[in-house]
Amino acid sequence: xxxxxxxxxxxxxxxxxxxxxxxxxxxxxxxxxxxxxxxxxxxxxxxxxxxxxxxxxxxxxxxxxxxxxxxxxxxxxxxxxxxxxxxxxxxxxxxxxxxxxxxxxxxxxxxxxxxxxxxxxxxxxxxxxxxxxxxxxxxxxxxxxxxxxxxxxxxxxxxxxxxxxxxxxxxxxxxxxxxxxxxxxxxxxxxxxxxxxxxxxxxxxxxxxxxxxxxxxxxxxxxxxxxxxxxxxxxxxxxxxxxxxxxxxxxxxxxxxxxxxxxxxxxxxxxxx
Amino acid sequence: xxxxxxxxxxxxxxxxxxxxxxxxxxxxxxxxxxxxxxxxxxxxxxxxxxxxxxxxxxxxxxxxxxxxxxxxxxxxxxxxxxxxxxxxxxxxxxxxxxxxxxxxxxxxxxxxxxxxxxxxxxxxxxxxxxxxxxxxxxxxxxxxxxxxxxxxxxxxxxxxxxxxxxxxxxxxxxxxxxxxxxxxxxxxxxxxxxxxxxxxxxxxxxxxxxxxxxxxxxxxxxxxxxxxxxxxxxxxxxxxxxxxxxxxxxxxxxxxxxxxxxxxxxxxxxxxxxxxxxxxxxxxxxxxxxxxxxxxxxxxxxxxxxxxxxxxxxxxxxxxxxxxxxxxxxxxxxxxxxxxxxxxxxxxxxxxxxxxxxxxxxxxxxxxxxxxxxxxxxxxxxxxxxxxxxxxxxxxxxxxxxxxxxxxxxxxxxxxxxxxxxxxxxxxxxxxxxxxxxxxxxxxxxxxxxxxxxxxxxxxxxxxxxxxxxxxxxxxxxxxxxxxxxxxxxxxxxxxxxxxxxxxxxxxxxxxxxxxxxxxxxxxxxxxxxxxxxxxxxxxxxxxxxxxx
Numbered sequence: 001x002x003x004x005x006x007x008x009x010x011x012x013x014x015x016x017x018x019x020x021x022x023x024x025x026x027x028x029x030x031x032x033x034x035x036x037x038x039x040x041x042x043x044x045x046x047x048x049x050x051x052x053x054x055x056x057x058x059x060x061x062x063x064x065x066x067x068x069x070x071x072x073x074x075x076x077x078x079x080x081x082x083x084x085x086x087x088x089x090x091x092x093x094x095x096x097x098x099x100x101x102x103x104x105x106x107x108x109x110x111x112x113x114x115x116x117x118x119x120x121x122x123x124x125x126x127x128x129x130x131x132x133x134x135x136x137x138x139x140x141x142x143x144x145x146x147x148x149x150x151x152x153x154x155x156x157x158x159x160x161x162x163x164x165x166x167x168x169x170x171x172x173x174x175x176x177x178x179x180x181x182x183x184x185x186x187x188x189x190x191x192x193x194x195x196x197x198x199x200x201x202x203x204x205x206x207x208x209x210x211x212x213x214x215x216x217x218x219x220x221x222x223x224x225x226x227x228x229x230x231x232x233x234x235x236x237x238x239x240x241x242x243x244x245x246x247x248x249x250x251x252x253x254x255x256x257x258x259x260x261x262x263x264x265x266x267x268x269x270x271x272x273x
Numbered sequence: 274x275x276x277x278x279x280x281x282x283x284x285x286x287x288x289x290x291x292x293x294x295x296x297x298x299x300x301x302x303x304x305x306x307x308x309x310x311x312x313x314x315x316x317x318x319x320x321x322x323x324x325x326x327x328x329x330x331x332x333x334x335x336x337x338x339x340x341x342x343x344x345x346x347x348x349x350x351x352x353x354x355x356x357x358x359x360x361x362x363x364x365x366x367x368x369x370x371x372x373x374x375x376x377x378x379x380x381x382x383x384x385x386x387x388x389x390x391x392x393x394x395x396x397x398x399x400x401x402x403x404x405x406x407x408x409x410x411x412x413x414x415x416x417x418x419x420x421x422x423x424x425x426x427x428x429x430x431x432x433x434x435x436x437x438x439x440x441x442x443x444x445x446x447x448x449x450x451x452x453x454x455x456x457x458x459x460x461x462x463x464x465x466x467x468x469x470x471x472x473x474x475x476x477x478x479x480x481x482x483x484x485x486x487x488x489x490x491x492x493x494x495x496x497x498x499x500x501x502x503x504x505x506x507x508x509x510x511x512x513x514x515x516x517x518x519x520x521x522x523x524x525x526x527x528x529x530x531x532x533x534x535x536x537x538x539x540x541x542x543x544x545x546x547x548x549x550x551x552x553x554x555x556x557x558x559x560x561x562x563x564x565x566x567x568x569x570x571x572x573x574x575x576x577x578x579x580x581x582x583x584x585x586x587x588x589x590x591x592x593x594x595x596x597x598x599x600x601x602x603x604x605x606x607x608x609x610x611x612x613x614x615x616x617x618x619x620x621x622x623x624x625x626x627x628x629x630x631x632x633x634x635x636x637x638x639x640x641x642x643x644x645x646x647x648x649x650x651x652x653x654x655x656x657x658x659x660x661x662x663x664x665x666x667x668x669x670x671x672x673x674x675x676x677x678x679x680x681x682x683x684x685x686x687x688x689x690x691x692x693x694x695x696x697x698x699x700x701x702x703x704x705x706x707x708x709x710x711x712x713x714x715x716x717x718x719x720x721x722x723x724x725x726x727x728x729x730x731x732x733x734x735x736x737x738x739x740x741x742x743x744x745x746x747x748x749x750x751x752x753x754x755x756x757x758x759x760x761x762x763x764x765x766x767x768x769x770x771x772x773x774x775x776x777x778x779x780x781x782x783x784x785x786x787x788x789x790x791x792x793x794x795x796x797x798x799x800x801x802x803x804x805x806x807x808x809x810x811x812x813x814x815x816x817x818x819x820x821x822x
Contacts, residue, residue, distance in 0.1 A: 009307065009310070012303060012307060013307055015303075016301060016303035016304050016307065022551070065320060069330070080330050080331075081314075081327060081328055081330070082327070082328025082329050082330065082404060083404070084404050084406075087404075089311075090311040090314075090315060092704075093304065093307055093308040093311050094308065094311075095310075096300055096304045096308065097300045097304040097305045097306070097307055097308025097309070098300065098308065099288070099289050099292055099297070099299055100299045100300050100301070100302065100305040101293070101299040102299075108641060119509075120285075121309050121312065122282075123312060123316065125377070125378070126320075127379070129350050130320040130321065130346070130347065131317070131320065131352075131377045131378070131379055132317055132318055132319055133316040133317055133318060133321045134316070134318060135312060135313055135316055152306070152309055155306075156306075160302040161302070162299065162301055175292065177286065177289065177290050178286055178290060181286040182287075186282060189279070194280075197277065199320060200277045202278075204276065206350070210496065210498075212498075213496065213497065213498030213499055214497050214498050214499070215498075216498050216502060217493070217497040217498035217501075217502045218497075218502070219502060220502065220504065227306070231466065231467060232527070234467070234469060235497060237469070238469060238471060241442075241471050242350065242471045243350070243474070244278065245276075245277045245278070246278035246279070246280060247277055247278070247279050247280070248280045249279070249280065249281050249282055250282045251282045251285035251286075252308070252309060252312040253305060253308050253309060253701050254285060254289060255299065255300075255305060255310075255388060256293065257291075
């Protein structure tokens with residue numbers, strides 16, 4: 001699971017959103033929210049509307065979160081993996097962290113080129129009788145077309161920043177973004193061709209079985225009962241909605257990453273091994 | 274790749290491309306990385322297994338509840354009858370299933386139909402136990418949005434709601450107290466059947482109440498054709514309810530769409546249930562009036578004469594009002610004069626012997642009590658009478674509006690000592706913070722008694738439960754108590770399989786059965802013999818079933 005440490009995750013989240021940490025000790029985190037984060041999280045639109053209308057400075061709240069279950073009775077909001085607060089934060093991240101443009105931090109006094117990568121984190125959902133998801137973290141080098149999976153793991157170890165480092169310049173991609181995107185999707189589709197789809201087979205099979213039962217149920221119903229016929233049609237649609245196997249490909253987030261030659265080559269080589 | 278519909282994401286790259294071209298804003302590496310991590314964290318990488326319990330660390334689920342949820346999701350593909358015995362947590366099981374589907378992104382829009390009195394309770398449980406932000410439907414309609422709505426079937430099927438609701442495509446529909454849907458000719462049944470829905474849960478503690486065709490109708494909501502079509506079903510299994518239990522094939526089919534846990538299967542250490550029969554003697558005056566009423570009723574029995582006698586065993590007021598209503602009718606009534614005299618006699622009666630007994634039982638304790646009576650007049654009388662003795666109480670009945678019910682329950686929990694409920698108030702409400710119950714009048718249907726007891730003797734009850742059953746000597750109550758309840762050992766055991774036994778014996782409605790016995794017997798002796806026969810049959814079936822098990 002990506003959140004081994006919920007406490008650090010929260011700390012990072014508020015730090016990344018420019019909130020001051022007041023207290024951070026033994027599973028308790030107290031934060032001074034900024035105006036923006038108060039509006040985003042505290043669910044008091046009328047207050048902010050009021051403040052803005054009158055032109056007053058708002059007073060964003062201080063909040064305490066408790067992640068140590070042993071301290072959950074103390075003052076503050078207990079946050080755990082299922083708590084609405086955490087999922088509210090996840091939801092803000094869906095839009096907050098969707099598009100990015102990032103540069104590797106390079107300390108140099110020589111003119112240094114940075115190589116463009118298209119990174120797409122993709123959620124593949126398999127839905128039939130049951131449902132599961134899979135996340136693929138795809139990277140495509142936009143000059144030579146090298147493609148690697150699990151690129152997020154590689155990026156984790158680099159120093160990254162939002163602005164281009166001094167003395168660096170970016171190489172213009174040879175592969176346009178849209179065709180890069182197509183290549184990645186094509187790769188995913190090829191992957192989907194190769195894997196086992198017993199689940200879909202079972203879902204089709206089940207759908208057919210239940211359709212047969214339904215047909216049989218209405219066998220003796222004739223055109224004199226339009227209401228029953230239309231109910232049957234609806235029930236057929238319900239069945240399809242419930243069982244028809246489908247795969248959704250959805251981009252969780254993505255961006256363009258400009259990496260040093262060294263990093264680019266290392267990532268590709270490691271992937272080849 | 275085999276025939277699988279593939280949906281691609283077209284929006285992302287368009288938006289990204291335009292941001293790049295127009296120098297739009299971009300997120301920092303930290304937020305990007307966290308966004309990815311939260312996506313990984315909320316991903317469910319396996320088809321099977323439950324993920325919901327991990328997200329609900331503040332709730333301790335029982336093994337049978339987890340197994341039920343898993344079975345419904347994995348094997349029944351989200352359509353099933355949850356038929357646990359009262360008090361085992363059908364709501365919890367349903368909540369788990371709904372939560373699981375929501376986590377997996379399979380349910381966004383749900384309709385939860387429950388008795389009006391339980392709407393708030395459902396909303397609270399869903400939000401507190403499951404973090405499911407459910408809305409109760411009030412004045413402002415929210416039908417057409419993506420959300421989880423709890424409402425009553427009576428509201429939902431009324432215009433203008435009905436048409437709007439029938440247009441919606443629900444991912445999930447739940448019907449609580451679904452046994453009320455068993456008749457396929459009713460509007461409720463037709464309504465539920467017409468809802469556009471993917472997943473569907475029917476909750477009932479008594480799935481096999483009356484006729485064999487009932488179960489056919491319930492199953493047909495979930496899986497039309499699973500039990501064949503109507504003609505085949507009646508042809509193959511007949512109308513004999515016995516077949517539900519005798520016919521191995523039918524039993525097996527039902528198990529594919531129904532989960533039913535019994536108390537004894539759950540392996541939980543339930544608190545004890547102490548049951549005491551409290552015998553009460555009428556005063557001479559009361560007894561005399563009772564005899565007189567019995568005489569009048571026997572001489573010229575009418576539709577309600579049995580009821581009057583039962584009512585007299587409950588309170589003067591209940592009986593008086595009913596007879597008054599009878600006499601107010603503008604038609605010829607045999608024994609009108611007798612009844613009129615009887616009313617005068619009733620007016621002279623002292624406080625009811627049972628009411629005196631209640632005071633005796635609770636005046637010296639601070640413990641909370643629930644009193645169940647069959648009659649509203651008795652309820653009012655008791656409330657007044659308790660007040661005269663400085664005992665605080667609140668009434669509770671089916672007709673109360675939601676808010677009032679919640680309020681009464683809260684008052685009972687926080688402030689007052691006694692809750693006086695009539696039958697319809699017994700459904701669904703949880704009162705496990707109280708562990709004393711007085712059955713002021715016994716229902717003639719043992720299943721209803723179990724429903725009552727289930728209000729307090731349920732999971733979450735920390736203390737042994739005390740049940741006091743009032744019965745007046747030398748009246749019909751004595752017969753019912755001795756010959757029915759004692760004999761079938763109803764109180765000693767948790768009822769459990771009684772409903773199955775009654776079905777097996779084709780006793781659909783015990784209450785009617787007993788009523789008929791009283792009505793159609795000319796002597797007390799005859800009543801006794803018939804009641805004895807009835808209970809012998811039941812206890813014989815019980816023994817047989819115990820042996821088989």
